[in-house]
Amino acid sequence: MSDRRYLVKEMFGPTLQGEGAHAGRAVVFLRFAACNLACTGCDTDFSPEGARRFSADEIVARLRELDTGHAWRVIVTGGEPTLQWDEPLSAAIRGVGFRVHMESNGTRPLAGPVDWLTISPKPQHHPASIVLADGLPANELKVVVDDTVDEAVLDRYAAQYPCEHYFLQPWMDDRYAATLAKTIALVHARPQWRLSLQTHKIIGVP
Numbered sequence: 125m126s127d128r129r130y131l132v133k134e135m136f137g138p139t140l141q142g143e144g145a146h147a148g149r150a151v152v153f154l155r156f157a158a159c160n161l162a163c164t165g166c167d168t169d170f171s172p173e174g175a176r177r178f179s180a181d182e183i184v185a186r187l188r189e190l191d192t193g194h195a196w197r198v199i200v201t202g203g204e205p206t207l208q209w210d211e212p213l214s215a216a217i218r219g220v221g222f223r224v225h226m227e228s229n230g231t232r233p234l235a236g237p238v239d240w241l242t243i244s245p246k247p248q249h250h251p252a253s254i255v256l257a258d259g260l261p262a263n264e265l266k267v268v269v270d271d272t273v274d275e276a277v278l279d280r281y282a283a284q285y286p287c288e289h290y291f292l293q294p295w296m297d298d299r300y301a302a303t304l305a306k307t308i309a310l311v312h313a314r315p316q317w318r319l320s321l322q323t324h325k326i327i328g329v330p
């Protein structure tokens with residue numbers, strides 16, 4: 125039994141997964157504090173302010189409490205969840221029956237198993253010292269579309285991460301209409317990619 129205490133920004137639910145292949149599913153969320161990137165336009169609060177430390181058992185207990193509909197599915201995110209994810213926490217959460225869906229920026233190896241891995245690469249925001257990790261067991265790739273993303277970029281990602289689901293998602297900022305149009309054009313140019321919208325923002329759930 126590990127005595128590690130994980131820095132957690134928030135746990136909440138029940139809610140719906142908003143993005144990607146599992147959009148619309150009932151889930152609970154485990155959001156870790158801290159990220160190894162500082163992407164321009166990041167709209168996620170992963171700062172240590174207000175975060176608290178929990179043991180693996182305390183995290184499991186809270187997730188079970190939140191999962192009132194017994195959906196047994198947890199989205200593990202951040203920040204960057206691989207900074208803290210490890211074997212003992214994976215075993216504790218999956219051991220009680222949760223399916224773990226992780227959303228990572230793809231720059232770090234996975235230190236414990238998950239049931240579904242979403243990679244959302246953002247190399248345009250990396251310092252040169254950080255590179256995308258090879259060999260990650262991705263189930264889906266989710267590329268947030270901005271000025272730097274074009275067909276050649278998509279082809280490089282698809283070659284680096286062979287997986288079942290490829291999604292393009294427009295940033296929902298003040299240029300959303302133009303970015304959405306660009307995203308749709310990219311889907312037509314590369315039909316193996318599908319449009320993903322941040323439906324949780326559209327329907328107003330956390």
Ligand code: SF4
Nearest residue numbers: 159161163166203229
């Ligand atoms: S990797 Fe994700 S959470 Fe981290 S700064 Fe970039 S957009 Fe935000």
